[in-house]
Amino acid sequence: MYSEKVMDHFNHPRNVGELEQPSGVGTVGNAKCGDIMRIYLDIDDAGVIREAKFKTFGCGAAVATSSMATELVKGKTVREALQVTNQAVMEALDGLPPAKVHCSLLAEEAIHAALWDYAEKNGIQIEGLKKPVTDIEEKEEAEEY
Ligand code: FES
Secondary structure: OOOOOOOHHHHHOOEEEOOOOEEEEEEEEEEEOEEEEEEEEEEEOOOEEEEEEEEEEEOOOHHHHHHHHHHOOOOOOOOHHOOOHHHHHHHHHOOOOOHHHHHHHHHHHHHHHHHHHHHHHHOOOOOOOOEEEEEEEEEHHHHHH
């Protein structure tokens, strides 16, 4: 039921860990399942993401999607990183079972939260970046109604 790519990123997750002096850190949780995701980004003076790491207290799908998401944002500008949606991550992983789609939102939201933190620390605005939620359940519910 899981694609080979999902299994590969689950068994050999890339970019696990933390950065000592990150440019931005974002943490989000999903109260429904209790899972938590934290993403660390290192962004250079030109606004390019040089390094991305994640730590999660999350399920296998959360591990695989965060592994892929951190791979995809590395080398991108902060604006380009906004295009790395959970949809894009799922496509890169050859799909996820429908019941696991919400898990992929953790990575997207944690990246946005880390970018928001970076923007706040540097007194800049990133066009198209909305203030992140700390619990993605709020967002899921907002989308349902
Ligand atoms: Fe919570 Fe997957 S079940 S992130």
